[in-house]
Structures are given as C-alpha cells and as structure tokens.
Amino acid sequence: MPAAAGVINSETKFVLEHFGVPVPETITDGKGKKIILVDHNEVAQAVDNIKEATLMEVVDHHKIGDIQTGSPIFFHNEPVGSTATIISAMYDQCNVPITKEMAGVMISAILSDTVLFKSPTCTEKDKAEVEKLAKIIGEDYEQYGIAMLTAKSDISSKTAMDIVKGDYKHFDFAGTKAGVGQIEVMDLSVLEPRRKEILETMETVRKDEGLSFVLIMLTDVMKEASDLLFVG
C-alpha cells in the first residue's frame, strides 16, 4: 500500500488528478507496520514510532542518517536529484514494465525535485529517466513540468498563513530562535500585492512562537532568483 506521511499539497494534488491516481492513505504512526522508507532515512523525519515498525527497505537520495536495523535489508541511496530517478531505473533493472500512471507520478517527482533540471543536485541520470518516462506518458515534459510548477505556485487560494507556513522550519542559531520558510512561485510579481499581509502574518507567527525573527524566502523558480521577507 502506498502511504503518505503528511498532508497532500497543491502540487501533489495536481499530479494525482492529471494521471488519475488515487490519493494515498496518510499514516502517522509506524507501530507494528511493515514500512519501506522512501526519500528519507532519518528517524526524526519518519512517522512516529518508526523504531517499533518493521523496516523492509529504504530508497533515498539524501545523506545517510540514523536508521538502523536488526537484520540485513535492501537499502539503496544514490546522490541523484530525485528518489524517483532511482525507482524508475530499478523498474528496468528488474524488467518490470512501467504503467502510464506510475510513469506520470515518477516524472512529476523528478521534475519537481530538480525544478525542471535547474537544481544543482540534478544529474544526467535524472534527465535520462525523464526522457524515458516522457515517452511512456506521451507528453512534452517541459510543458507538463511548467503546468505542474504553476499549480504548485498558485497562491490565489492560499491564505497568508498558508504561504508563511507552507515550507517552514524552526532553527536555533546559537540560542537565537528563528522561523525560516520558503515559497516557490513561477513569477515573484504574484506575491507583490500580498507583501503587507504576509509581513503582518510573519509578525503574528514570530510573537506566538516566541522567536527572535522570522524569515521567508520567496523564490522565482523560472528566473532562479529569491527575495527575502524579514520580521524581528
């Protein structure tokens, strides 16, 4: 059973609808479950009680974390732009045909993770898998990727709080507590009319969470440029 460890965002929703794939079940507690970790290999990032789950496999592209097992398992980590690149290659290694739905989900993950090949983590292997998957879905991957990233960056339905908290983490800089967030848009100008509202929300968050400052990075994925909003 595919399962998500958190809430589905607007980009994932677009992808699942585009390829007619049902929304996976969300699980939050690993206790007693058999689990394959995908795209993470750290206890802190996994579902609750991961140590009480039976870990079956790990497939990831991040640094090696603190997952340990009591017996040998399949654990494959590779420094490429997306875990979906590794999984797509595994289908070929195991001679398993890729359905249009799976190709759609995987090409979306690679294009999202590598921001249409613009990310510094993007490798030739990511590009090769996208070319392969594009033939299966029968679509131009650049056109599709831009549509997907546009869905991701559609902020019209989002509240200022959604924007601030969409990709938000707490940091502790030698005792100075801060909140840092990021939002990616196709064009920074869409955020301009909402700047005041976002700054006010940031100040509310800063006070409520007892932080020294809150910083939100506004990133234009097409121009590869960022603006910073700061309160504190």
Add this chain to the structure above:
Amino acid sequence: MPAAAGVINSETKFVLEHFGVPVPETITDGKGKKIILVDHNEVAQAVDNIKEATLMEVVDHHKIGDIQTGSPIFFHNEPVGSTATIISAMYDQCNVPITKEMAGVMISAILSDTVLFKSPTCTEKDKAEVEKLAKIIGEDYEQYGIAMLTAKSDISSKTAMDIVKGDYKHFDFAGTKAGVGQIEVMDLSVLEPRRKEILETMETVRKDEGLSFVLIMLTDVMKEASDLLFVG
C-alpha cells in the same frame, strides 16, 4: 586503491595467488582518507578514525549500522549471501566488462561467504552470479571452491594460537566477559590430534585476557556440523 583493514588469512592468500592478484595494501587509520566501505557499515568494524575520513560509498549485505554522512553518497545494501554478489551485478548494470582476475576474486568471495551455497543466507542471486563468473574464469566452480576451502582449513602450518585467534571476538554477557572463536575445516578429524594443545592455549588466553570463559567453535564445512571447545 584496494585496501584491506586487517591481516590477509590463508584463504585470501590462496585466492590472490590462484588468480595472480597482488596483495592489497593494509590500512588501519582512516583519518583524511577517501574511503569506500565494503562488506561492513558499522563504525566499530571500520578502520580507526573512520569519522575523520571522507566516506565515498558503502556496499554491503549486513544489517544497517551506525554510519552517517554529511552529504548524499551511494549506499547500497542488499540481503544476499555476499557483498561480491552485489558488486558482480553492478558491473553488468554499469556495462563494465569483468576481467578474469576480478571474476576470480569475486567468485571466491561468494563461494567462501555462502560456504559453497550451503549457508542459510545464500540466495538465487548469489548462485546466478557464481554461474556467470565461472564462465569468465573458465573453471568448474565446485572444484575450485573445494580447493579454496581446503586452503582455508589447512591447519598444518598454524600454531594453536593461530587456530584460537583466527576468527576471535570478545563478548560481554551481562557482565560475564568471554572470548568466542571459530575455525572452519573441511574435516573435523584434522583437529583431533591437536585438541589438548588448543585447550591449553585457550586457558592461557582466558587468563591473560581476564575472561570468565573461552569458547571455540570447530565447524566442519562439508558436513555442516560443529564441535565446541570450552575452558572456564
């Protein structure tokens, strides 16, 4: 550069001589070195100062240990009988031809780790890689494997201390400290005339190391049977 983390035993010596492969350099300190860990992924089993080395890759078939990295690396672990099975399959995945020397080293590792396919950890993948590598070395793998295991179990040139300390570890059973060793032979009867000498050496080791007991497991690899020698 291939490197060994310890002293070369009589089995490894046989393999390297048989295929004309030079003895690899032995390293004991990882500080400042670039290292690919093969067949282990635990800090305690690695060379000294492994945390001050740059870890480049890990290829293993054991349980997942406590190795962590600061950035993404290639880390491949698979529950098969030998790490050489994984590496042999990687040659094909990467379309790299296998030389006779490398085929010889890898088939030896698989046959040794799986004790000629008799080990419970042996998988169909191990057998398939051995069939593939046997064609490259141009030898009957069963005949070769028996010759290799015979070299491993040739105890005529070994002192009683070599036999006791050949594959020896300390264990702590809730405060009771013990030394546990194992020696594999093709036929247990070869050890019979040396039993008294070995028991005396075990008692010396027990006293010198302040242990409660020392246990040596004598394993007959062909009959898959073991005898135990115990002092304490």
